[in-house]
Amino acid sequence: MPRAVCCGYYGQGNGGDEALLASLLQMLPEGVEAIALSGNPPQTEARYGVRAYDRKSAFQVWQVLRRSDWFIWGGGSLIQDATSALSPFYYAGLMGLAQRMGLKTVAWAQGIGPLNRPMTATLARRAFSGCDAVSVRDGCSAALLSSWQIPLTLAPDPVWALEPKPVPGLGDFPAPRVAVTLRSHPLLTPKRLANLTRALVSFQQATGAYILLLPFQLSRDLAIAESLHSVLPDRSHILQLEDPGMLRGVFRGVEMAIGMRFHSLIMAAAAACRCFALSYDPKVSQLMAEFDWPGWELAGLPDDANVISKAWLECYANGEPLSAAKIGFLRDRAQIHGELFLKLQNR
Template sequence: MRALLSGYYGKGNGGDEALLATLLQMLPSHVTPVVLSGNPEETRDRYNVETHNRMAALSVLQALRSCDAFIWGGGSLIQDVTSTISPFYYGGLMTVAQKLGLKTVAWAQGIGPLLRPQTRALAQYSFGYCTKVSVRDHASASLLSDWQIPCILAPDPVWALESKPVPGLWDLPAPRVAVTLRSHPQLTETRLANLTRALVDFQKATQAFILLLPFQKSEDLSIAEAIQPYLKDVSQILCLEDPQLLKGVFRGVEMAIGMRLHSLIMAAAEGCRCFALSYDPKVNRLMEELAIPGWDLASLPDDPNLISLTWMEHYANGEPLSPEQIQSLIDRALMHRELLSAALS
């Protein structure tokens, strides 16, 4: 059986690459993956899979015709906040796959926000005709329930991604704290300046070595480069392309301060304390489900001193998830694997 995998792959986003790596890890052995990618050569070389350019219409149609199944491969693909085109692209592919008679799987989806009636209608139609559906949060499950579409609810699959140790990480000074910030309209110059000031004070108080961890170079690297001069000799920018290595970083980290959803999932999965800076409802959902402390960026305190003191308190007294909690999340995340086995049998 051949399955076409569609997601935000080949765009240099660590979270989406982690979803692809996990999906490939979870596919039944009799299934040959074919991946739509923004960088087909890089994806082919990294994962040793057949790839096609996700924006080359003829190539995508040929790939669909050559496959027996189509999979939306994880993440917030069906939402219209960051992109109005995105839900029509993914929804359109799903509809074509369904018209061609392929088995169709919506795998590990985080649905919404859906602000426009057109995108909501397309989402309801696309999910309604899927062979199987799994979602990663209660809000998505609730929406599908309202639409009377059956689904499996399980934690994000990246909980179950196998991590790899990062060469040289243990040579860096300890203790270590990882920071993952991304560009966003809510991360204004003033807020970034306040976070940087707070990070400097936090580092002095804790003597922690700061790992600035861009999850997507195009969005995150410039922010890391803006912060690092204020943390000379006590920080390092660490750019990692392999999602298993990216997750492995958090094995050697005491605390993670993160905007990106998958930075927080990876950190929590590796037994790290987490502090969230939310820019998106999907981050708030994770904060609620795991009781992760943090702020919405829109309500970030104006006082850098208050920010750093809050971080220090969590660094000193905060608790990571217990090994039992982590194992439970991993075990439940494997329900996404079981769904693939059932759908693609």
């Protein structure tokens, strides 16, 4: 039985990265044993039923690689230097080590960049060129790898295919419901957050909607969720969900999503919600462009809360969710990422 080491930003409390791990495990063929490198191995083992080891322990990682057959970069924006200059060195270093140790290596469902430093780009090119298989989730990543003459597979983000789980008590919240996912970021200045807060109060009063505040990463999102809840104490609720299937399931019970988080928007769209995007990152802007969603780059957020509220009201009243046919197409196409493992298994 092949042993596959799954390497990503797992066990760090980020709902999007947990959703990628859940999707990866969902797509691995039967007969492949998954082993996760995690920031919280006990939690990862309990949640997914796989063996997990400390991603920061050089000894544990070395021992795991020695006993394994595959190495999988498990999805998302791992190779970028916008938020951390060290992150690409960690992931590319592990990929290079796995390749030198003779493991079959897969860069799976990658969203590459931004790569602002020439050294990072050189490192990334070397790591991707040594992989046995590569898949990416967006056209910009595909174009970059093509310019490097690296073969690739392009498919929608795997979270489009993530199976939702029921959320206990969701139906007890008043309908209609609107989900809001904001995160801390330098572009979300106190002034912009204050404008969004005033706009949300106005929007809630106009629609009567119940606001579900979803912190996808408690360390970055919870304080903002608490701030929003404080101005709508009787018409909002903070849902702290760590299971990615339940995060996905929440959106089956809401009418509209206002989101900064990339995977919150994918989960919402996959559940046929209306989506309004607030972009802090090129990957969110690419989603907006691909699906023609209303929204703003945070840097261009209007100063007038009434303008923001009116845009949300327009989306709520007249926005069009993705069609069932489009959602089915994206879900089916996302499964293509899993075909890499079947090809690897047959080599």
